[in-house]
Amino acid sequence: MTDHLPLFRIFNEIGIIAQLSQTRFEAVMPAGMTLAQFTILNHLVRLGGPKSPLTLARAFQVTKATMSSTLGRLEAKGLIWVTPDPDDGRAKRVDITDTGRVMRERCISAVTPHLEQMGQLQDMPTQEALLPLLIRMRETLDIDRNGRN
Amino acid sequence: MTDHLPLFRIFNEIGIIAQLSQTRFEAVMPAGMTLAQFTILNHLVRLGGPKSPLTLARAFQVTKATMSSTLGRLEAKGLIWVTPDPDDGRAKRVDITDTGRVMRERCISAVTPHLEQMGQLQDMPTQEALLPLLIRMRETLDIDRNGRN
DNA sequence: CTAATATAGTTAGACATCAAATTAAAGGAG
DNA sequence: CTCCTTTAATTTGATGTCTAACTATATTAG
Numbered sequence A, B: 001m002t003d004h005l006p007l008f009r010i011f012n013e014i015g016i017i018a019q020l021s022q023t024r025f026e027a028v029m030p031a032g033m034t035l036a037q038f039t040i041l042n043h044l045v046r047l048g049g050p051k052s053p054l055t056l057a058r059a060f061q062v063t064k065a066t067m068s069s070t071l072g073r074l075e076a077k078g079l080i081w082v083t084p085d086p087d088d089g090r091a092k093r094v095d096i097t098d099t100g101r102v103m104r105e106r107c108i109s110a111v112t113p114h115l116e117q118m119g120q121l122q123d124m125p126t127q128e129a130l131l132p133l134l135i136r137m138r139e140t141l142d143i144d145r146n147g148r149n
Numbered sequence C: 001c002t003a004a005t006a007t008a009g010t011t012a013g014a015c016a017t018c019a020a021a022t023t024a025a026a027g028g029a030g
Numbered sequence D: 001c002t003c004c005t006t007t008a009a010t011t012t013g014a015t016g017t018c019t020a021a022c023t024a025t026a027t028t029a030g
Helices: A006-028 A035-047 A053-060 A064-076 A098-121 A124-144 B006-028 B035-047 B053-060 B064-076 B098-121 B124-144
Strands: A080-084 A092-096 B080-084 B092-096
Touching: A006 A035, A006 A098, A006 B006, A006 B098, A006 B124, A035 A053, A035 A064, A035 A080, A035 A092, A035 A098, A053 A064, A053 A092, A064 A080, A092 A098, A098 B006, A124 B006, A124 B124, B006 B035, B006 B098, B035 B053, B035 B064, B035 B080, B035 B092, B035 B098, B053 B064, B053 B092, B064 B080, B092 B098
Parallel strands: none
Antiparallel strands: A080 A092, B080 B092
């Protein structure tokens, strides 16, 4: 099987790369910060808050349960701020705090040099070629998925 | 940051694809079987057993602790067979059982049709182009890593 | 031979993740 | 207005994963 279907090998390589790169990121980040947590802070800064937990879950394609748990940790650390949605009694609104902004900056400062260094190991054309292929692949998986949220 | 470094976006896409594809696999596999567990069974069949836990950990680039935990579950289900290494009192030898072989076959049968269907959504040239790029990328990450095992 | 170091595995504690079940609120059908 | 269904979020229990600390055995230095 693994021999006949290149797709299986592709998924295999992707899984290993995802694991290795995530571990690498987290090793240089401020203590206790994970990629999942950073990504949420970054999203709130770049696209602007507030966002509902469900919106965030969809943006990162994780389940509501996963988002619930990660938001809980961010809130406990004072990096985000969660309030009830005044327009919908079921929903909440999540936004980044000033502490959260500072933490995001620290994460970026910590990670950027390593990212640049890694980028040099890999030539540019390779990177440029890779991205569109990956995006198409992700979209294919996405279209086909049974909406989890 | 995410806007300036293509490498960051690449890792981002890879992370999402890894997550989605793994979840997809596990949804169609026999109940209780995970990708990690299947991969170990498959490895033992394809390359032949027995292998030490450490050898397996290296093959999949996970820590010994991770391998220990997954092997524990496979053994509890009777899918593998673990014995002390007669030549080295610290080591163990892991091999697949007949039950394990049957389970591996069931996993392959369950997953293959889905994999083929997904392969058709993605044209062949794209797949062929992708794999070598990913392999190079993984090797780059690998060379640079601080050996975990 | 003994002491220091290295290697194989396990355990403990944390986090992200999922599926399934639960709670609470909103919306729609009569 | 009441009942049913849908939606937002949480909780529970499982898995894979990591790091750090630990045990036990092997190897190497003196």
